[in-house]
Amino acid sequence: xxxxxxxxxxxxxxxxxxxxxxxxxxxxxxxxxxxxxxxxxxxxxxxxxxxxxxxxxxxxxxxxxxxxxxxxxxxxxxxxxxxxxxxxxxxxxxxxxxxxxxxxxxxxxxxxxxxxxxxxxxxxxxxxxxxxxxxxxxxxxxxxxxxxxxxxxxxxxxxxxxxxxxxxxxxxxxxxxxxxxxxxxxxxxxxxxxxxxxxxx
Amino acid sequence: xxxxxxxxxxxxxxxxxxxxxxxxxxxxxxxxxxxxxxxxxxxxxxxxxxxxxxxxxxxxxxxxxxxxxxxxxxxxxxxxxxxxxxxxxxxxxxxxxxxxxxxxxxxxxxxxxxxxxxxxxxxxxxxxxxxxxxxxxxxxxxxxxxxxxxxxxxxxxxxxxxxxxxxxxxxxxxxxxxxxxxxxxxxxxxxxxxxxxxxxxxxxxxxxxxxxxxxxxxxxxxxxxxxxxxxxxxxxxxxxxxxxxxxxxxxxxxxxxxxxxxxxxxxxxxxxxxx
Numbered sequence: 001x002x003x004x005x006x007x008x009x010x011x012x013x014x015x016x017x018x019x020x021x022x023x024x025x026x027x028x029x030x031x032x033x034x035x036x037x038x039x040x041x042x043x044x045x046x047x048x049x050x051x052x053x054x055x056x057x058x059x060x061x062x063x064x065x066x067x068x069x070x071x072x073x074x075x076x077x078x079x080x081x082x083x084x085x086x087x088x089x090x091x092x093x094x095x096x097x098x099x100x101x102x103x104x105x106x107x108x109x110x111x112x113x114x115x116x117x118x119x120x121x122x123x124x125x126x127x128x129x130x131x132x133x134x135x136x137x138x139x140x141x142x143x144x145x146x147x148x149x150x151x152x153x154x155x156x157x158x159x160x161x162x163x164x165x166x167x168x169x170x171x172x173x174x175x176x177x178x179x180x181x182x183x184x185x186x187x188x189x190x191x192x193x194x195x196x197x198x199x200x201x
Numbered sequence: 202x203x204x205x206x207x208x209x210x211x212x213x214x215x216x217x218x219x220x221x222x223x224x225x226x227x228x229x230x231x232x233x234x235x236x237x238x239x240x241x242x243x244x245x246x247x248x249x250x251x252x253x254x255x256x257x258x259x260x261x262x263x264x265x266x267x268x269x270x271x272x273x274x275x276x277x278x279x280x281x282x283x284x285x286x287x288x289x290x291x292x293x294x295x296x297x298x299x300x301x302x303x304x305x306x307x308x309x310x311x312x313x314x315x316x317x318x319x320x321x322x323x324x325x326x327x328x329x330x331x332x333x334x335x336x337x338x339x340x341x342x343x344x345x346x347x348x349x350x351x352x353x354x355x356x357x358x359x360x361x362x363x364x365x366x367x368x369x370x371x372x373x374x375x376x377x378x379x380x381x382x383x384x385x386x387x388x389x390x391x392x393x394x395x396x397x398x399x400x401x402x403x404x405x406x407x408x409x410x411x412x413x414x415x416x417x418x419x420x421x422x423x424x425x426x427x428x429x430x431x432x433x434x435x436x437x438x439x440x441x442x443x444x445x446x447x448x449x450x451x452x453x454x455x456x457x458x459x460x461x462x463x464x465x466x467x468x469x470x471x472x473x474x475x476x
Contacts, residue, residue, distance in 0.1 A: 001291060001295060002254065002339060002341055003292065003293050004292070004329070004339070004340055005333075005339075006329065006333040006334075007292050007298075007333070008292055009296045009325050010298070012294075021297065023298065030450070030474070032474050033472065034238065034471065034472055034473070035238045035239070035470070035472060036457045036458075036461055036467045036470050036472065081300065081301075116238055116467075117238040117468070180349075183348075185346060185348065198250060198343075198346070199250070200250030
């Protein structure tokens with residue numbers, strides 16, 4: 001251990017919800033997107049699932065909102081080291097969308113993509129079982145554009161770059177295919193509890 | 202607006218995908234949207250996994266709240282202008298704090314790198330640097346990181362930064378100068394007042410400072426505006442500008458909107474937001 005002379009750091013708070021190397025951002029919610037925030041109205045938003053599925057399908061804003069709603073209350077973790085506690089997102093569980101398209105048994109991975117062209121890859125198992133959402137509300141209000149509104153993917157058990165803003169679609173594949181940050185040296189899975197920040201972690 | 206068109210042109214779900222046809226998708230999946238994210242720039246990621254010791258060798262004051270810290274990192278693998286690193290400090294009880302910081306120095310082979318850090322109110326890492334650190338101290342770094350906000354010096358670059366957002370842009374300007382590059386390079390840098398302008402003595406004819414609260418005599422006070430951006434876009438260098446925007450999220454939103462409104466293609470705007 002390389003102790004830094006004179007460094008004491010913040011008062012230690014025992015927080016079992018804080019993954020290793022993370023700090024509590026409190027009320028802040030930093031915005032870190034690398035591209036121009038798209039000017040996307042709800043009426044122009046669509047969400048498609050295709051690839052290795054029986055019935056590829058596209059939902060528009062109204063069709064997605066007609067699905068049974070679901071809420072995520074919990075924490076989110078960004079690879080840049082901040083975590084945010086007690087957030088509340090509203091939307092629809094991704095399981096509902098996936099049930100409608102009937103994934104093929106050969107599907108093992110997915111690429112989520114944004115209306116901005118951003119991409120991120122995930123194992124399909126991380127998108128099922130009540131652990132992923134399409135979210136359009138934050139704290140009971142419409143999700144702001146800079147945080148991915150009108151709607152974003154939400155996969156809160158992974159680093160937040162996996163929760164693609166301005167979600168446009170998910171393609172199911174039988175192999176892993178690195179997305180935008182993953183091609184830029186970031187970890188393929190991004191589990192904050194194992195501190196999978198960069199490839200090789 | 203370009204971004205609106207980018208968003209609305211993808212609503213028709215007509216594309217039959219290669220995966221549906223039972224064909225393995227090509228490596229490098231490109232979504233069926235008008236691709237608005239600029240592509241990655243080829244960089245080596247081989248050094249990113251290793252934590253290395255960085256020994257502080259020099260501290261230079263830039264402004265009342267900002268200083269530059271020079272480190273010896275003998276194993277540094279080199280970097281591209283614009284890239285960042287992760288830095289961590291370790292307390293005696295094992296507690297660690299880590300942050301991302303942009304590299305201020307241009308790539309060179311001296312085994313030294315420089316970071317320019319704001320003294321953040323209540324910041325545990327920047328606070329240590331500004332109140333405790335002295336030459337000889339050791340910290341740990343890993344990097345360089347990211348092949349997105351990086352400029353290899355191969356294309357015209359239009360740089361827009363505010364506050365300490367100018368730090369990665371200064372690495373680009375220094376690189377341009379040190380290598381004697383002739384590819385066009387321009388910088389719009391926003392600061393509240395002359396005494397808060399980082400690297401004030403280093404700017405040349407490539408730079409236009411913008412002062413938002415107080416300016417030197419004869420220089421207007423005001424926010425970065427379309428009037429600043431328009432003449433630069435009008436230069437139309439061969440191959441077009443690659444725009445690099447760096448600063449707070451509010452500044453990045455403002456500056457990137459100005460660029461889009463002035464006709465800069467969204468897939469040639471790279472943004473680094475400090476958060």
